[in-house]
Amino acid sequence: MRTETKPWLSKSRFVAGVQCFKRLYLMVNSPDEAAEISDVGQLILDQGHAVGELATRLFKGGVLVEEDHLHSKEAVEKTAVLIADKSVPAIFEAAFTYDNIHVRVDILERLPRDRWHLIEVKSTTSLKDYHLPDMAIQRYVLEKSGIKVGKVSLMHLNRQYEHDGKAYRLKKLFTLETVQEGRKPLERSLGLLINIMRVMLSKKQPPIVMPGDQCTEPFECPFYDLCNSGRPEDWIGHLYKISGKKFAQLEMSGIDSIKDIPEDFELSTIQQRMRTCLKKNKPFFSAALPEKLAELKAPVYFMDFETVSPALPKYKGMHPYDYLPFQWSVHVLSGKGAKPRHFEFLHDDATDPRKAFIEQLLAVLEQHKHAPIVVYNQPFESGRLGELADCFPSYAARIKRVQKRLWDLLSVVRDHVYHPKFGGSFSIKSVLPALVKGMTYAGMGVADGAQAGVAYLQMLSDDTPPREKKRLRKDLLKYCEQDTLAMIKIVEALRKKSAS
Numbered sequence: 084m085r086t087e088t089k090p091w092l093s094k095s096r097f098v099a100g101v102q103c104f105k106r107l108y109l110m111v112n113s114p115d116e117a118a119e120i121s122d123v124g125q126l127i128l129d130q131g132h133a134v135g136e137l138a139t140r141l142f143k144g145g146v147l148v149e150e151d152h153l154h155s156k157e158a159v160e161k162t163a164v165l166i167a168d169k170s171v172p173a174i175f176e177a178a179f180t181y182d183n184i185h186v187r188v189d190i191l192e193r194l195p196r197d198r199w200h201l202i203e204v205k206s207t208t209s210l211k212d213y214h215l216p217d218m219a220i221q222r223y224v225l226e227k228s229g230i231k232v233g234k235v236s237l238m239h240l241n242r243q244y245e246h247d248g249k250a251y252r253l254k255k256l257f258t259l260e261t262v263q264e265g266r267k268p269l270e271r272s273l274g275l276l277i278n279i280m281r282v283m284l285s286k287k288q289p290p291i292v293m294p295g296d297q298c299t300e301p302f303e304c305p306f307y308d309l310c311n312s313g314r315p316e317d318w319i320g321h322l323y324k325i326s327g328k329k330f331a332q333l334e335m336s337g338i339d340s341i342k343d344i345p346e347d348f349e350l351s352t353i354q355q356r357m358r359t360c361l362k363k364n365k366p367f368f369s370a371a372l373p374e375k376l377a378e379l380k381a382p383v384y385f386m387d388f389e390t391v392s393p394a395l396p397k398y399k400g401m402h403p404y405d406y407l408p409f410q411w412s413v414h415v416l417s418g419k420g421a422k423p424r425h426f427e428f429l430h431d432d433a434t435d436p437r438k439a440f441i442e443q444l445l446a447v448l449e450q451h452k453h454a455p456i457v458v459y460n461q462p463f464e465s466g467r468l469g470e471l472a473d474c475f476p477s478y479a480a481r482i483k484r485v486q487k488r489l490w491d492l493l494s495v496v497r498d499h500v501y502h503p504k505f506g507g508s509f510s511i512k513s514v515l516p517a518l519v520k521g522m523t524y525a526g527m528g529v530a531d532g533a534q535a536g537v538a539y540l541q542m543l544s545d546d547t548p549p550r551e552k553k554r555l556r557k558d559l560l561k562y563c564e565q566d567t568l569a570m571i572k573i574v575e576a577l578r579k580k581s582a583s
């Protein structure tokens with residue numbers, strides 16, 4: 084139990100404070116107000132743990148400090164024992180406390196002449212500026228505790244690593260990047276920053292901080308909804324691709340609603356269109372839309388892919404974070420008034436899904452070799468097809484022909500349509516309910532692509548009971564089918580609008 088009166092800090096509290104003082108204050112004083120960790124967030128955390136565990140295997144003879152955060156004192160004592168034992172080459176989760184700041188070091192490697200190499204492990208593929216506070220606070224506490232830190236490094240995944248389908252070659256899978264002196268300006272003002280955080284934490288009220296870029300950079304703040312509630316529906320933050328500079332200009336002028344943006348304020352074409360639609364409370368359909376839709380002559384295909392991007396490559400030929408396509412849905416509209424035919428694929432065992440995915444897809448798409456294929460966000464589907472062509476060169480020519488047939492509904496909607504109910508988003512989840520009455524993704528077991536990836540991995544997991552696997556399979560099939568059905572309905576709705 085901690086009895087100190089000075090507000091204690093940890094690595095995660097310090098990093099939260101660097102992002103935003105208010106975030107730190109709320110984290111300490113109102114933790115229940117934070118958004119719950121989503122399934123997707125949990126997957127990222129689990130991947131991080133798996134990567135961290137794998138990295139320790141590079142340090143043979145290393146010893147783990149098993150005592151958890153509820154046993155900080157014991158963890159610090161155990162660390163001291165391991166430091167004194169010269170036969171220990173590395174310590175995992177080494178614990179240190181200085182001035183009521185508690186840190187755990189992922190890997191502490193023993194160097195010659197009583198110096199230590201502080202290694203932070205991240206499941207990213209490069210060293211980012213937002214990693215620096217994390218390492219700076221560790222170094223500070225270690226040095227104040229009398230540890231000579233000879234080197235500070237980030238160990239991250241190597242995006243170029245190609246998995247051969249066997250055991251990971253750890254020396255190639257990981258990259259050790261040493262933090263250069265020039266990247267450490269924070270360390271010089273660390274003591275001051277810690278004091279400011281503590282003074283702020285001792286206050287009865289949270290600091291006044293206006294929401295801004297810090298709410299979503301580098302990651303969305305768990306208190307986002309708390310700080311951003313009460314915004315008008317047409318809040319300027321929903322303006323399509325608004326720059327930080329323009330947002331600040333409008334905010335400084337006291338403008339909160341898109342409707343209130345003056346006519347002479349410089350906006351992009353889509354932003355101007357949003358303002359007009361909101362002011363008139365009427366949707367916009369461009370005069371060129373009918374011509375664009377006329378490109379879709381029956382038969383027309385509607386196609387959607389689901390993928391997951393595991394940090395650790397799962398199958399031969401994959402690199403960290405490569406997309407793994409595991410599901411598709413295709414609807415085919417043969418002509419006016421015809422009922423759409425549905426085809427689908429969902430790989431549901433632990434083998435590599437890619438070959439069956441592309442073989443079965445090509446068999447369906449080649450039934451009409453010249454028919455357009457409607458997708459929502461063409462670069463995504465085209466990109467995955469390109470990767471499959473690289474992976475299976477014998478299909479490359481056929482895949483290329485399919486790529487040429489793709490027709491992007493997203494760019495058509497973005498360039499030719501706006502509806503006040505889009506809320507500044509052209510995602511199919513926003514566009515569908517605005518244009519098609521009674522159709523929505525709300526309430527679905529799987530309701531977006533990220534959730535689909537998590538559901539797929541859960542479905543494959545040995546820890547998931549058979550009944551749950553069955554439910555996940557059903558939810559996945561329903562979700563992907565809804566995506567292609569949604570495209571049919573959106574095209575239908577646009578055709579009606581442009582004919583009226």
Ligand code: SF4
Nearest residue numbers: 103106298304307310
């Ligand atoms: S939502 Fe923004 S302003 Fe609020 S605590 Fe988080 S980062 Fe700070």
